[in-house]
Amino acid sequence: MSRIVRQLGLFFATALFVGALVVTAQAKDKVKVGFIGPLTGGVSVNGIGGRNSAELAVKLRNADAKATYEYELVVLDDECKPNVAVQVATKMAADKEIIAGATHYCSATAIATVDIYHKFGFPIIVWGAVLSDITYRNKYAEVHRVNGTMIDQNDVNAELISKLGFKTVAVIHDTTDYGKGHNAYFSKSLAKLGGKIVGTFGVTSDQQDFTAELTQVKALNPEVIYFGGLTPIGVRIRSQMDKLGIKAVFDGTSGIVSDAFIQGLGPLAEGALAFREGASTEKLPGGKFFLEKYAAQKYDNPPEAYGAFSYAAMDLILDSIEKVGPDRKKVIAELANVKDRDSIIGKITFDDHGQNTVALITKYVVQDAKFVEWEDSEYASGKRKLPGQK
Amino acid sequence: MDVGLLSQYIMNGLMLGMMYTLVAVGFTLFFGVLDIIKFSHGDVLTVGAFTGLATYIGLRSVGVSSTPLLLLAVLVVAILAMAALGMLIARYLVLPLRSAPALNTLLITLMLGTVLREMVRLFYPQGANPKPFPALLPTDSINLGQFNLRLDNAMMLATGVAIIVGLRLLLNRTKLGLAIRAVAQDEETARTMGINFTAVVLITFAIGSALAAIGGVMNGLYYNEINFGMGLLLGVIGFSAAIIGGLGNIYGAILGGFLFAALQTLGAVALPFASAYKDVFAFTVVIALMAWRPTGLIQEKISERV
Numbered sequence: 070m071s072r073i074v075r076q077l078g079l080f081f082a083t084a085l086f087v088g089a090l091v092v093t094a095q096a097k098d099k100v101k102v103g104f105i106g107p108l109t110g111g112v113s114v115n116g117i118g119g120r121n122s123a124e125l126a127v128k129l130r131n132a133d134a135k136a137t138y139e140y141e142l143v144v145l146d147d148e149c150k151p152n153v154a155v156q157v158a159t160k161m162a163a164d165k166e167i168i169a170g171a172t173h174y175c176s177a178t179a180i181a182t183v184d185i186y187h188k189f190g191f192p193i194i195v196w197g198a199v200l201s202d203i204t205y206r207n208k209y210a211e212v213h214r215v216n217g218t219m220i221d222q223n224d225v226n227a228e229l230i231s232k233l234g235f236k237t238v239a240v241i242h243d244t245t246d247y248g249k250g251h252n253a254y255f256s257k258s259l260a261k262l263g264g265k266i267v268g269t270f271g272v273t274s275d276q277q278d279f280t281a282e283l284t285q286v287k288a289l290n291p292e293v294i295y296f297g298g299l300t301p302i303g304v305r306i307r308s309q310m311d312k313l314g315i316k317a318v319f320d321g322t323s324g325i326v327s328d329a330f331i332q333g334l335g336p337l338a339e340g341a342l343a344f345r346e347g348a349s350t351e352k353l354p355g356g357k358f359f360l361e362k363y364a365a366q367k368y369d370n371p372p373e374a375y376g377a378f379s380y381a382a383m384d385l386i387l388d389s390i391e392k393v394g395p396d397r398k399k400v401i402a403e404l405a406n407v408k409d410r411d412s413i414i415g416k417i418t419f420d421d422h423g424q425n426t427v428a429l430i431t432k433y434v435v436q437d438a439k440f441v442e443w444e445d446s447e448y449a450s451g452k453r454k455l456p457g458q459k
Numbered sequence: 460m461d462v463g464l465l466s467q468y469i470m471n472g473l474m475l476g477m478m479y480t481l482v483a484v485g486f487t488l489f490f491g492v493l494d495i496i497k498f499s500h501g502d503v504l505t506v507g508a509f510t511g512l513a514t515y516i517g518l519r520s521v522g523v524s525s526t527p528l529l530l531l532a533v534l535v536v537a538i539l540a541m542a543a544l545g546m547l548i549a550r551y552l553v554l555p556l557r558s559a560p561a562l563n564t565l566l567i568t569l570m571l572g573t574v575l576r577e578m579v580r581l582f583y584p585q586g587a588n589p590k591p592f593p594a595l596l597p598t599d600s601i602n603l604g605q606f607n608l609r610l611d612n613a614m615m616l617a618t619g620v621a622i623i624v625g626l627r628l629l630l631n632r633t634k635l636g637l638a639i640r641a642v643a644q645d646e647e648t649a650r651t652m653g654i655n656f657t658a659v660v661l662i663t664f665a666i667g668s669a670l671a672a673i674g675g676v677m678n679g680l681y682y683n684e685i686n687f688g689m690g691l692l693l694g695v696i697g698f699s700a701a702i703i704g705g706l707g708n709i710y711g712a713i714l715g716g717f718l719f720a721a722l723q724t725l726g727a728v729a730l731p732f733a734s735a736y737k738d739v740f741a742f743t744v745v746i747a748l749m750a751w752r753p754t755g756l757i758q759e760k761i762s763e764r765v
Binding site: 114280282309313314333335 | 472474475585609647723735738
């Protein structure tokens with residue numbers, strides 16, 4: 070009896086030993102994860118910053134000896150165009166080897182693709198798009214978002230405008246879902262606070278000449294021009310305001326928080342307002358860590374406003390895969406349980422729509438060619454004044 | 460509507476019309492001499508604007524700070540470079556396809572346009588971002604009620620008029636103009652009269668592309684911002700303007716350019732619905748005009764040979 074036990078013991082010990090040898094000799098299993106963002110076109114700086122940040126998360130994970138898998142990042146370009154986004158999203162979701170993805174900066178592309186992700190059962194985390202419908206229109210288990218929605222930022226925006234004593238606002242927005250959403254939420258918030266929208270102008274997102282719209286705005290003589298759209302046409306509108314001698318405050322959204330906005334305008338950017346959910350990257354809990362690691366990679370582009378969110382989204386995906394294995398269904402189940410999870414952007418909690426509850430909105434004003442937090446700016450201290458500020 | 464506001468709309472429309480006209484005249488010139496449509500024209504304008512910007516940045520970095528000198532250099536370099544580019548396009552892409560169906564030329568220049576556009580985006584430093592274009596003209600302005608008359612706008616408008624008048628004189632009063640008109644009317648007869656056909660075509664492409672360069676720099680000076688995609692819509696609008704005016708006719712191109720700008724301004728101002736539809740409105744009117752006058756508002760005096 071004891072001999073059998075001993076023999077069995079020896080057998081198992083050998084098996085374990087050999088097995089261990091086999092495991093250490095084998096490379097880690099490869100797992101593919103995806104990233105989608107606008108890598109070409111007018112807002113490509115934001116997309117490339119996001120791509121680099123997601124890549125950074127993957128690189129750091131691969132360098133970690135404790136990681137169970139080796140990750141490969143598949144990057145696709147949605148060009149900030151819904152039609153292109155639908156194609157690349159289908160391509161990514163249909164590739165069964167890709168387990169999950171951090172997707173979309175542009176709201177118009179994110180909203181166009183959520184149904185596809187749902188159909189293919191492909192778990193994604195939106196890293197930059199702010200249209201609230203992306204998470205709230207449907208209740209898709211596959212769709213999550215680490216950054217906040219545009220509702221909150223427009224509430225804060227309207228509040229600041231009213232607090233500064235501005236009463237009349239003209240709205241210019243692009244006619245994509247993104248711009249229309251901004252217009253709707255901002256107008257609603259402002260009306261509640263007693264402000265008045267004197268005119269609303271929808272413009273196309275590749276328009277060059279805004280003089281006709283701005284001349285109408287000029288006749289309406291608003292104190293503030295609210296702009297719901299992205300950097301490229303924001304630059305044009307601000308610069309053409311100056312041409313027509315319009316002195317109103319330029320009040321933007323998270324869509325213009327980008328170095329390209331300041332580079333495109335030079336001194337004219339001064340005094341432009343913008344709002345974004347979450348603290349500025351330097352002030353995030355893991356902001357310093359992130360910026361240091363990012364700088365160490367010597368990327369050509371800065372991470373831009375949403376780089377940290379892209380990193381956090383990708384990191385959360387990798388965490389989930391490490392925990393439950395490379396299986397889409399399990400990853401979806403795991404992401405449903407994300408609550409008070411530590412990340413470089415602070416605690417992440419997904420509500421029942423997969424939306425991270427980010428309460429904090431940061432107000433920005435451009436001061437000396439930089440987006441400065443409103444509270445720290447000379448505009449808030451009264452040293453400088455916005456056009457028409459009492 | 461008050462007078463100041465109306466003047467402002469008219470000024471906006473005139474500036475827009477001038478830029479469309481400069482593009483449309485190019486389309487009309489090319490069609491005149493070769494009966495082809497060169498779709499890369501709008502992107503040549505973009506390349507011209509970026510060449511001007513690069514010249515400016517280059518000169519500034521070596522210490523040139525005199526504004527008139529900078530402006531002159533920007534214009535001269537952009538014009539010469541685009542004239543050369545236009546000749547290259549004509550020599551190596553358009554002329555070799557003379558005997559092929561016209562559709563091939565249209566396609567090849569359409570693709571060339573994409574290549575030019577993407578090259579600006581990829582090879583110009585951070586070319587995907589909108590670029591600030593320096594204000595090289597005096598920016599003084601007079602405020603007359605709602606009307607903000609800027610000196611630079613007035614100067615650009617005057618320059619545009621001078622260029623078009625100059626082109627008209629060149630075509631009507633010089634030997635070169637005579638040769639261009641002769642080639643436009645009948646290539647073979649022109650050849651038998653001893654006109655160097657290839658040279659005339661190359662020069663015409665140089666002139667047309669130089670106009671695009673001027674249009675590009677003017678665009679930059681007017682908006683103080685240029686981007687790699689600016690030529691796309693300008694090309695389409697310039698082409699439509701040339702068509703509604705009557706392709707092959709300089710006056711037609713001018714009329715078409717200003718008409719299109721007027722339609723856009725009207726669409727943005729007078730129509731009750733969102734101004735986002737101003738292009739839809741303008742192009743719809745263009746379609747209606749073309750249905751009414753298939754050969755353009757100003758018809759060619761000599762009907763096309765079959």
